[in-house]
Amino acid sequence: MPTLCPPNNTFLLFSTSKQTIQMCFSKFRMAYCLRPHRDLCLELRLQFTYIREDKMYCHVFFSQKDDTICKTLHPLKYFSSFNRTSALQSQPETNVCLLQSHLLEYTSVNVVIAFLSLALMxxxxxxxxxQLCKTDQIGEIIINSRAGGTMYYGLPGLTKNTFEVIPVNANGVPIGEIPFVRSGLLGFVGPGSLIFVVGKIEGLLMVSGRRHNADDLVATALAVEPVKTVYRGRIAVFSVTVFYDERVVIVAEQRPDASEEDSFQWMSRVLQAIESIHQVGLYCLALVPANTLPKTPLGGIHISDTKQFFLEGSLHPCNILMCPHTCVTNLPKPRQKQPVGVGPASVMVGNLVAGKRIAQAAGRDLGLIEDQDLVRKHQYLTEALQWRAQTDPDHVLYVLLNAKGVTVGTATCVQLYKRAEKIAAALTEKGSINTGDNVVLLYPPGIDLIAAFYGCLYAGCVPVNVRPPHPQNLAATLPTVRMIIDVSKAGCILTTQSLMRILRSKEAAVSVNIKTWPTIIDTDDLPRRRPPQIYKPPTAEMIAYLDFSVSTTGMLTGVKISHAAVSALCRSIKLQCELYSSRQIAICLDPYCGLGFVLWCLASVYSGHQSILIPPFELESCLSLWLSTLSQYRIRDTFCSYSVMELCTKGLGTQTELLKVSTCHACGVVWMWDCPPERSAPQKSCANLFWVLQGTTGPDPCTVYVDMKSLRHDRVRLVERGAPQSLPLMESGKILPGVRVIIVNPETKGPLGDSHLGEIWVNSPHNASGYYTIYGEEGLQADHFNTKLSFGDPHTLWARTGYLGFVKRTELLDASGDRHDALFVVGSLDETLELRGLRYHPTDIETSVSRAHRSIAESAVFTWTNLLVVVSELCGSEQDALDLVPLITNVVLEEHHLIVGVVVIVDPGVIPINSRGEKQRMHLRDSFLADQLDPIYVAYNM
Known part of the structure; x- marks a missing residue:
């Protein structure tokens, strides 16, 4: 190792007190200016002297000779120089120039250090x-000197790494035994064995394999007209690790009088300047209010605290600009889908040769369990209600509760039957309808809705259940009611007196044409006389009711459900959940479509069990209503949605001792599709209202962990719990009796093997008959309800559910002793996002976004011109709004390898939800494009 000998005319000062100034001044002529009694050490390492603008400078040095002061010295810059008196006449001056982190005006760094006698650098x-660097390499300066520190008190590990550094050669062999001290400065050896300092270790940024100096970036940013925007030149530069690389972030304090337009112009110019000068792209550029960045004891910017605030979302910027599209260049290549040259027959044969069975599962046989004579005798709901009214008239079928948990209505078998007969007579007399006409039921959740449904059946009409308009929001809810009435071509409306006034009010006339309503019948005022017998038994193929719902893609569909399908569905639910006359169940579901309507109106009449009805809107005034009902009535089985369960369990920590729900089996908890964190199956599709339900017997639902990367490629790869990029999937439940399920390739319509991802097809006796009408997508395929496999079993008719999933045979045994076939649902085909050639499910991205910050209440994603748009509801203060933008961008990039194009922060309740609790992403997209969201902030990432 070459010995570095210092020039005789140079001395380096590393003391900071006033006494040292006077002592040194008596022996040397030097320029020195420092804030008194302030230690400028870099973590107790060897210190260099910084000169600061101070009034003391004028009093001490202006009286000396001109050659005492360094030619490059300026009170606004941080340099120091000092010379021996004896050497001034023989040798030229040697300047000692050091860069400090708070440099404001000096951007070009050319720093020289000459060092003490008896010291090595x-x-x-x-x-x-x-490892020692070569002469043309930049590295960290380490020093050996008796004048330096020796250790950190009580920190032996840090002491060894800082004060006991032994240089090594290229082979890793130590060079000598002399310990060196790390200075924290970057530099290189120049001509004349001088050390040139170019920066500090703590300001070194390693981005895409290249090193950048934070001070250089600060100087470049300050060179772009900082006077109008930056407050006192306070700028912090640091890097954050995002997607396997460091990303540069610049945070500056904005002047109070700076406008938003000036700020964004300055940020745009800074982006261009840094990219052209330093050849590095900025990931984020944020402006915060003046005097809000954390400060060091000396008044500078605390970089590490600023970085921590940025990562945890507590920086509270007033302007922000994200540029992930320009700086994130290490994304995987987009997937190129190759044409498939293998037909479905070859795929099936390949699975069989590989030892994989066809991915299919089935529930137990429906026809071998129940007495066929009883089924034929009362195979329709109207006949079942009439038979129960005759054999057990005082048996209570329904109990309706209010928000206080008080019973506000009951219905025995005979009461329900008599009221249904009166409604049927009113339909015949006032409605002037014929057999097979559609009748709209417009009721709040209650017993009146049930009676009106059976009244339509006794009159030979087809009921159409519709959610009533909200009195406080007619402009948004009444047009949907009008649309369903027009699409279904209803000839009559059954409703209550209060709702009839709303339909004919002046407020309603603003939204719809109230003069063209069909005949409206008020069922609160029915004749008391005994109605005539007008019942006509239906046939199995006749339509029992129409199930209208709005899908998550914004399509309004009406599905035809036959009498045979209704009976088969009720029979399957009865056998699956063991529902008998002595049983009680609690129902807290919206009774307007799908499973909620079946359990609210149909199941009790068929099975004879007692249903305790809890309207979901009552939970808004009493969160503990559902759980207290389970405790009070000692309910064993309950049915509710995930949103109801989440709403009831929030804020009830102090009341858990009063709730005794240990007797609740909870086998009928309905997990709606948009329910993180563990996904389960949606029980409703257009083709099949209900195909799975957790029963009272059989194995508990199991959970598997699937690699998310494989799901994006339409593959299933099971991993262990806790594995990176793992997604928990919960089994959808036990398949209903009489139901068969098969996994099919949605493109080739060929069957797939076990644990392969494909579309779920269902064959069951309670499949829907078809679409009554489709509003929004009239060109839907005609074979949606009656389609066949392209290979294998060409005779069985299947219904396409539109959901992706897979079947996995587990080691568990079912009630029959056979191995259990578990069905897992991944997502809806209609909702999937095709980005970069991969398939993404919105609920996965939304779950990640919801975890990004505590102030995110709900989120929804959709695509717009090949850009991913994230809409997040802010449940906290509005000053947190801009903090969410980088956090959302980071989490989506890290977990899903996608760059967010637009981040929209909105108020709570803006994301539309349909009657089943599902997000209406297409309606949200339409509102975004029409500029109707009234957002708090919109960030367009560059």
Whole structure:
């Protein structure tokens, strides 16, 4: 190792007190200016003297000779120089120039250090082992001197790494035994064995394999007209790790009088300047209010605290600009889908040769369990209600509760039957309808809705259940009611007196044409006389009711459900959940479509069990209503949605001792599709209202962990719990009796093997008959309800559910002793996003976004011109709004390898939800494009 000998005319000062100033001034002529009694040490390492603008400078040095002061010295810059008196006449001055982190005006760094006598300096690599650098390499300066510190008190590990550094050669062999001290400065050896300092270790940024100096970036940013925008030149530069690389972030304090337009113009110019000068792209540029960045004891910017605030979302910027599209260049290549040259027959044969069975599962046989004579005798709901009214008239079928948990209505078998007969007579007399006409039921959740449904059946009409308009929001809810009435071509409306007034009010006339309503019958005022017998038994193929719902893609569909399908569905639910006359169940579901309507109106009449009805809107005034009902009535089985369960369990921590729900089996908890964190099956599709339900017997639902990367490629790869990129999938439940399920390739319509991802097809006796009408997508395929496999079993008719899933045979045994076939649902085909050639499910991205910050209440994603748009509801203060933008961008990039194009922050309740609790993403997209969201902030990532 070459010995570095210092020039005789140079001395380096590392003391900071006033006494040292006077002592040194008596022996040397020097320029020195420092804030008194303030230690400028870099973590107790060897210190260099910084000169600061101070009034003391004028009093001490202006009386000296001109050659005492360095030619490059300026009170606004941080330099120091000092010379021996004896050497001034023989040798030229040697300047000692050091860059400090708070440099404001000096951007070009050309720093020279000459060092003490009996001291050694060398340059080692800044990362890894302390290997000596070559003369043209930049590294960290390490020093050996008796004037330096020796240790950190009580920190032996940090002491060894800082004060006991032994340089090594290229082979890793130590060079000598002399310990060196790390200075924290970057530099290189120049001509004349001088050390040139170019920066500090703590300001070193390693981005895409290249090193950048934070001070250089600050100087470049300050060169772009900082006077109008930056407050006192306070700028912090640091890097954050996002998607396997470091990303540069610049945070500056904005002047109070700076406008938003000036701020964004300055940010745009800074982006261009840094990209052209330093050849590095900025990931984020944020402006915060003046005097809000954390400060060091000396008044500078605390970089580490600023970085921590940025990562945890507590920086509270007033302007922000994200540029992930320009700086994130290490994304995987987009997937190129190759044409498939293998037909479905070859795929099936390949699975069989590989030892994989066809992915299919089935529930137990429906026809071998129940007495066929009883089924034929009362195979329709109207006949079942009439038979129960005759054999057990006082048996209570329904109990309706209010928000206080008080019973506000009951219905025995005979009461329900008599009221249904009166409604049927009113339909015949006032409605002037014929057999097979459609009748709209417009009721709040209650017993009146049930009676009106059976009244339509006794009159030979087809009921159409519609959610009533909200009195406080007619402009948004009444047009949907009008649309369903027009699409269904209803000839009559059954409703209550209060709702009839709303339909004919002046407020309603603003939204719809109230003069063209069909005949409206008020069922609160029915004749008391005994109605005539007008019942006509239906046939199995006749339509029992129409199930109208709005899908998550914004399509309004009406599905035809036959009498045979209704009976088969009720029979399957009865057998699955063991529902008998002595049983009680609690129902807290919206009774307007799908499973909620079946359990609210149909199941009790068929099975004879007692249903305790809890309207979901009552939970808004009493969150503990559902759980207290389970405790009070000692309910064993309950049915509710995930949103109801989440709403009831929030804020009830102090009341858990009063709730005794240990007797609740909870086998009928309905997990709606948009329910993180563990996904389960949606029980409703257009083709089949209900195909799975957790029963009272059989194995508990199991959970598997699937690699998310494989799901994006339409593959299933099971991993262990806790594995990176793992997604928990919960089994959808036990398949209903009489139901068969098969996994099919949606493109080739060929069957797939076990644990292969495909579309779920269902064959059951309670499949829907078809679409009554489709509003929004009239060109839907005609074979949606009656389609066949392209290979294998060409005779069985299947219904396409539109959901992706897979079947996995487990080691568990079912009630029959056979191995259990578990069905897992991944997502809806209609909702999937095709980005970069991969398939993404919105609920996965939304779950990640919801975890990004505590102030995110709900989120929804959709695509717009090949850009991913994230809409998040802010449940906290509005000053947190801009903090969410980088956090959302980070989490989506890290977990899903996608760049967010637009981040929209909105108020709570803006994301539309349909009657089943599902997000209406297409309606949200339409509102975004029409500029109707009234957002708090919109960030367009560059």
């Amino acid at each position: 060398c340059i080692v690599r800044p990362d890894g082992p302390p």
